[in-house]
Amino acid sequence: MKLCESLLRVSTNGVPEQIPVTPGSVTRALLVDLLHTDVTERLRVSVNLPQLDAADAVLCFFIDARGGDRQLPSNPLGTCLYHTGCPIYGDLIFALCAQDSDSAAVSGFDAAQYPQLLAWLQSDFAAFLHTN
Numbered sequence: 001m002k003l004c005e006s007l008l009r010v011s012t013n014g015v016p017e018q019i020p021v022t023p024g025s026v027t028r029a030l031l032v033d034l035l036h037t038d039v040t041e042r043l044r045v046s047v048n049l050p051q052l053d054a055a056d057a058v059l060c061f062f063i064d065a066r067g068g069d070r071q072l073p074s075n076p077l078g079t080c081l082y083h084t085g086c087p088i089y090g091d092l093i094f095a096l097c098a099q100d101s102d103s104a105a106v107s108g109f110d111a112a113q114y115p116q117l118l119a120w121l122q123s124d125f126a127a128f129l130h131t132n
Contacts, residue, residue, distance in 0.1 A: 005108030008094040008117060009034065012073040014130040016118060019093070019108075026095060026106040034093055037064040042097060042106075043088075045081055051116040052096070057107070059117070060097040064090040077121070077128035 007019040007026065019034065031040045045059040052059060063078060064070065067089030078088030094117060098105035109117055122129055 005110055006114045007034070007108045008114065008121075010075070010077050010092045010094070010121075010129070012075045012089075012091060014077065014128050016121070016129060016131060018114065021108045023107065026108060028104065031062050031093060031095075031106070035062065035064045035091060037066060037070075037090075039065045041065040043078075043082065044097070046083060049117070049120060051120065052109070052113050056099055057096040058099050059094065060106075061092045061094045063088055063092055077125055080125065080128060 005021050005023050007021055009017040009019055011017070021030070028040065032038060040062045041064075042060050042062055045061065047059075049059055061078065061081065063075075064072060068087070070089070072090035074087040074089055075092055078092045079086070082088050094109075096107045096109065096113075108114075122131065
């Protein structure tokens, strides 16, 4: 039996969605497909979440790198996490990434990590999430 991991998509209207993935299957092509784009950008979340307990991994989110050019709606959660005041456009996909920024290694969250990530977002960014 293969273990299952999940990515977390947060739409521009703040609705979180769990996306099941097979460990080792998160590729650039998959992220491009999930974001309905041709090019993605990886952004690192500026805080380390000890509750994710991922050795040599950091919390990242992926966006459509051309979301503004494509006139996608802004994503308030992504804009808040970006910390520059510049808007982030389109959906976000959260994943774990290798700490080495040159590495393409991306993985999903295991069965314990996913609810912890969602709980953190619901606690610290409640104004940007709409779960019900």
